[in-house]
Amino acid sequence: MTQQLPQVPSTEPEQTEPELAAVRNFRDVGGLPTVDGRRVRHGVLFRSGHLAHATPADAAFLGSLGLHTIFDFRNEADQKLEGPDIELPGVRNVNLPLTDPADGAVFWKMVRDGNLDELREILADGKAADRMSATYRMIIKERKAEQSQVLHALAGEAVPALMHCAAGKDRAGLSIAVTLLAVGVEREAIEADYLKSNDPHRRYKVHRSDNSSTGMSPEVMELLSPLFEARAEYLAAAFETIEDVWGTTDRYLSQGLNVTPEIRERLRTRLLDES
Secondary structure (H helix, E strand, O other), X not given: OOOOOOOOOOOOOOOOOOXXXXXXXXXXXXXXXXXXXXXXXXXXXXXXXXXXXXXHHHHHHHHOOOOOEEEEOOOHHHHHHHOOOOOOOOOEEEXXXXXXXXXXXHHHHHHHHOOHHHHHHHHOOOHHHHHHHHHHHHHHHHOHHHHHHHHHHHHXXXXXXXXXXXXXXXXXXXXXXXXXXXXXXXXXXXXXXXXXXXXXXXXXXXXXXXXXXXXXXXXXXXXXXXXXXXXXXXXXXXXXXXXXXXXXXXXXXXXXXXXXXXXXHHHHHHHEOOO
């Protein structure tokens, strides 16, 4: 059977998203409103899960977007698990791990191999959600150089750009959120886009070494669920960290990420519709 190439998104806000066979959580963040009445331009900033398993039709669609740069926020453990991104002709691939390989290896071993007793010990009673919130706080505080590099690249020649991690939810979601903050997108709109990662067709498919009824039991999947959900509390933890450490978003951008007013204006020129 011949696979049909998904339709390229138009500049219209109501454009139906493409159905990609082996790339989860893909979307164009165009159309999101800013506090001063502008909108993110369509066709300049995309997000998704990893591209390692993209089909030829998926690759053809991604190649049709005119991408300049793909930012891959996975670490070595993630890449070992899923594989490297596919190569798209003429597209620059930039790997900027936002979590450590050791943490990634422990995480995936827990997800894939942890038995019920181990998962209860590590994840029950709110510990899974606490773990996720702590990761978001860590990225804000400790991955400033990487976030700065992304914003400076976007202000230069890196657009159109696609950001992804493994599921396209946490590391990519947070990097998209920081980018949107930098150009003045409303926080409610940032959160609404972030929460789209919970749509059933976007969710990361959890694989377990034990795929029996015991290994994939409702309790096991419930314990793992907070790790693969987009929760407003996780994003709130990131925003609260910005305010706790720097006081304001402006100070976070200028002092934490070395993003000057001139760079922010170039970002707005690159990413926003004409005012």
